[in-house]
Amino acid sequence: MTHDDATADAVTGPGGTPPGPSAVRPDTTDTAPSPADAALPPALAPAALTLFGDRLDLAAAYAELLATDGVVRGLIGPREAPRIWDRHLLNCAAVAERIPTAATVLDVGSGAGLPGLALAIARPDLTVTLIEPLARRTSFLIEVVERLGLARSVRVFRGRADEAATGSSGREPISGDVVTSRAVAPLDRLATWSLPLTVRGGRLLALKGSSATAEIEEHADVVSRVGGGEPTVHLCGVGVIDPPTTVVEIVRERMVGPARPAASKRSRGGRARRR
Numbered sequence: 244m245t246h247d248d249a250t251a252d253a254v255t256g257p258g259g260t261p262p263g264p265s266a267v268r269p270d271t272t273d274t275a276p277s278p279a280d281a282a283l284p285p286a287l288a289p290a291a292l293t294l295f296g297d298r299l300d301l302a303a304a305y306a307e308l309l310a311t312d313g314v315v316r317g318l319i320g321p322r323e324a325p326r327i328w329d330r331h332l333l334n335c336a337a338v339a340e341r342i343p344t345a346a347t348v349l350d351v352g353s354g355a356g357l358p359g360l361a362l363a364i365a366r367p368d369l370t371v372t373l374i375e376p377l378a379r380r381t382s383f384l385i386e387v388v389e390r391l392g393l394a395r396s397v398r399v400f401r402g403r404a405d406e407a408a409t410g411s412s413g414r415e416p417i418s419g420d421v422v423t424s425r426a427v428a429p430l431d432r433l434a435t436w437s438l439p440l441t442v443r444g445g446r447l448l449a450l451k452g453s454s455a456t457a458e459i460e461e462h463a464d465v466v467s468r469v470g471g472g473e474p475t476v477h478l479c480g481v482g483v484i485d486p487p488t489t490v491v492e493i494v495r496e497r498m499v500g501p502a503r504p505a506a507s508k509r510s511r512g513g514r515a516r517r518r
């Protein structure tokens with residue numbers, strides 16, 4: 244694990260989130276990952292065709308990269324490989340139904356590209372930015388984008404969500420119509436990070452598990468304080484995948500700016516006063 248891996252993992256939390264890859268250790272088993280691990284189970288073929296349409300081959304190529312390179316590089320647990328279609332690709336692509344045509348999408352905490360890359364594959368009309376602070380993960384994301392020929396619609400931002408919202412290291416702040424996330428943080432932190440990234444009237448779509456309603460109740464005050472409207476829960480992919488994906492949606496109703504570091508006394512008033 245690199246230093247920056249350790250730092251950012253410390254700020255991640257399951258937060259009742261659905262089955263994102265929990266902290267994954269590199270595969271130490273003798274069995275090398277095989278592309279066959281990513282084969283589309285026949286029972287899921289109708290759902291995959293519904294969600295990916297004529298981009299199903301591209302989805303299959305991504306599944307293969309996750310099940311091979313993704314496992315070898317410790318981004319996906321070896322036990323996730325056979326579940327890549329149902330727990331990961333289909334579960335994430337189903338959320339496309341809540342995203343308007345030609346929207347700009349920012350995916351916070353993409354990890355190995357979920358849900359951002361699944362959405363970019365399912366919906367070529369979207370422009371997607373994958374926001375991820377860890378170098379090991381952004382290297383993988385950049386390679387996948389190149390290998391799948393997605394560079395025209397997908398870019399990778401290496402940094403935290405708050406850095407993307409305020410701009411950092413000479414980079415302009417970024418914003419989008421929709422901010423997605425899965426398995427990144429509890430709803431209060433997600434709203435604090437994601438709403439400053441959305442345009443007014445834009446929305447946060449957080450893939451959540453069974454904890455969605457409880458999280459909304461627990462964090463309603465924070466969501467409102469950072470400019471969010473009433474959170475709503477939606478099931479995506481009903482009649483297509485089983486179970487459907489549970490999504491918490493929050494519209495940015497008021498423009499409350501991102502938290503900025505407080506200016507030091509010296510920079511506000513010249514020399515610091517000596518006591």
Ligand SMILES: C[S@@+](CC[C@H](N)C(=O)[O-])C[C@H]1O[C@@H](n2cnc3c(N)ncnc32)[C@H](O)[C@@H]1O
Nearest residue numbers: 251255263264352353354357403404425426427
């Ligand atoms: C458990 S992983 C989930 C990855 C992916 N979303 C998925 O479901 O497979 C959480 C990810 O969030 C990233 N992360 C943590 N804090 C973040 C922040 N403040 N801004 C952006 N990403 C963050 C971590 O580096 C990690 O890659």
